Amino acid sequence: MQQTDLNLTSSNKTNKSGLFSINKKLAPAKPTEVYNTYWRFAAKRQRLFFKKISKKYPPWTDDPILNKYKFTNAYRASDRVSQYLIKNVIYSDSYSLNDLFFRIILFKIFNKIETWELLKSELGEINYNTFEFDAYDRILTEAQASGQAIYSAAYIMASGKSAFGYSKKHRNHLTLVAKMMQDKLPERIASSETMQEAFILLKSYPSIGDFLAYQYVTDINYSNITSFSEKEFVVPGPGAIDGIHKCFSDLGGISEIEIIKMMYDNQDREFERLGLNYKSLWGRPLMLIDCQNLFCEVDKYARVAHPNIKGKSDRKRIKQKYSPTKDKFKYWYPPHWEINGKVEDFYNEIQ
Known part of the structure; x- marks a missing residue:
């Protein structure tokens, strides 16, 4: 299994949850080739997102896996159901x-x-x-x-x-x-x-x-019921755990939660290291929930891109094929994120 040499660190201080009592160099995890795929997938998925909403015609990517199969957005809140929840249920x-x-x-x-x-x-x-x-x-x-x-x-x-x-x-x-x-x-x-x-x-x-x-x-937390920091707490789901164990052959004593936090902390450096022109969500970085979701999506993507690398479940197929939806809507996000003005400017520019 191919390894990638990295020096992964986290600077997070102890918080009330006690989940991230990290203020030191973490033990060395051992990334596989899927680790780099994680960042490339995030960048490709975001480029696809922006091409699609820019009213460009498909195909929106030259990646055959992204063209064939269904994957959620790099940002959870950009997915169709989350957008409906935010705009039609909450606000x-x-x-x-x-x-x-x-x-x-x-x-x-x-x-x-x-x-x-x-x-x-x-x-x-x-x-x-x-x-x-x-x-x-x-x-x-x-x-x-x-x-x-x-x-x-x-x-x-x-x-x-x-x-x-x-x-x-x-x-x-x-x-x-x-x-x-x-x-x-x-x-x-x-x-x-x-x-x-x-x-x-x-x-x-x-x-x-x-x-x-x-x-x-x-x-x-999308609503005004709460105003929790999106940097303080994360819980990896089964798909994310599979993705983590495809990205790392050995966690080096680091928990899955710490791995997700590490991805959040290192995102700018890793996009730069790989020469990826990553386009964020109008200035908003990937949050813990997004990094967690990306592990789940990379688990699926790696079933085709890296079939030799196994996760915890050893699932081999991607079940859902991509088919364009008929929904045509303007993206809108929780107001406290303070990006909706930039979103509106974007739509004005592409008209």
Whole structure:
């Protein structure tokens, strides 16, 4: 397995979470050739993103793997479902704390735009103060009976049957949301001092494990419910762990969490080292959630680009082929990121 000589360091100081008590040179991890592919993939995926929204005609890349298979964006918030959540669920109007939390969690449990649109078409504006279990259940049950998928395939949601007793998955999840609201979870999340504290609260509920709790707290942090630093906390999912172990043949005593933090800390240096003209998200660097997601995508990419290098799961195929969507929308991000003015300038320039 080809190795890459690197001197990887992290300068992060101890924080409240205790997860990154790093203020020293890290033990030597041993990168493989996939490590360099990680950075090249990020740069290529961003170039593809900008070419696509610049109204250029496909193909948007000369990479045959990117042309053939579906990969998420380098920045999680640029993906179609995240954009819909930000613009249509979180910031479409002004909501109370309870209503906003309810909307975010309800949307994310199904994580499917079509399910949200179905509920909205039947019920009108979706708010907690008008929530009725039977009404939601009827709509979702009828949709399933007609053959409609109500859950996204992106996340695997545990059924919750052992906790709530329903044979139909969505009934357990509606009960889960109701329990969160009854427990005053929105207030408890809003008063949390760290992302990890909010993560632990979410994880304490049935059918929500580490991966989902981290995804949910990230989505909540797009809103004004919380204002957590995006540099303080990360949880690697199964796909990211696979990607990490393809990028490194030996972690050298470093945890997967520390590896992700190391990627965040070293991104500018690594793009420069490889001579990559990386185009960030209008000045926004890759955050921990993005570095984590990139490991997941590079795990998939390496199945074709580096079939000789195995991760933890040893999966060999990329299941989803790329097919252009019909969605044509303007990108827009959480206002507290302070990049929407630059985004608007970009659109004005390409008109």
